[in-house]
Amino acid sequence: MPKGRPNTMNNYGVLLHELGLDEPLVTPLRERFLQPLMALLYPDCGGGWLDSHSAFVVKYAPGQDRELGCHYDNAELTLNVALGKAFTGGALYFGDLFQAPSALARPLEVEHVVGRGILHQGGQLHGARPLGTGERWNLVVWLRASAVRNRLCPMCCRKPELVDDDGFGDGFTREEPTTVDACALT
Numbered sequence: 001m002p003k004g005r006p007n008t009m010n011n012y013g014v015l016l017h018e019l020g021l022d023e024p025l026v027t028p029l030r031e032r033f034l035q036p037l038m039a040l041l042y043p044d045c046g047g048g049w050l051d052s053h054s055a056f057v058v059k060y061a062p063g064q065d066r067e068l069g070c071h072y073d074n075a076e077l078t079l080n081v082a083l084g085k086a087f088t089g090g091a092l093y094f095g096d097l098f099q100a101p102s103a104l105a106r107p108l109e110v111e112h113v114v115g116r117g118i119l120h121q122g123g124q125l126h127g128a129r130p131l132g133t134g135e136r137w138n139l140v141v142w143l144r145a146s147a148v149r150n151r152l153c154p155m156c157c158r159k160p161e162l163v164d165d166d167g168f169g170d171g172f173t174r175e176e177p178t179t180v181d182a183c184a185l186t
């Protein structure tokens, strides 16, 4: 079975598409539940135009990854669900959008509670404080809107250069979704 790292920062965990869980689980979750919610909460960040994702579980444990450095996601919007197990430490912290001056001046610290989910903009600076004890497993869904990212890559802030890729790739598309109202995408 292929086993990639969940993303370029986390060393432990699993990509859900490698488990065959995109079609039966993550795509319906995105289309039926997350998109309607995100359309209301984040209409200006592509919340109503989500058309792909990258979903993975990240694992923190003694002797493995213990913390996550400050970063922003390759996503327009992110869902982060605390799956377990029992742990201390590992609080998430959030700053402002990465382009903002002093984006991390007054970070908001959030103790994640098992069974709860946190939604945030992908471009918000964030990270995870060191794990104290136990193991922390989180489901992270990077939600992507090609209508937004096709115009400007959220990672390098340039017009994307497209290459062919498998599956959803990084969520860019050669053709625009037909239903997009460009005026909403400010």
Ligand SMILES: O=C(O)CCC(=O)C(=O)O
Binding pocket: 007, 010, 058, 068, 073, 080, 092, 126, 127, 128, 138, 140
């Ligand atoms: O450790 C966490 O829960 C945060 C993970 C995260 O920020 C990410 O994978 O983008």
Ligand SMILES: [Fe+2]
Binding pocket: 071, 072, 073, 126
């Ligand atoms: Fe992240």
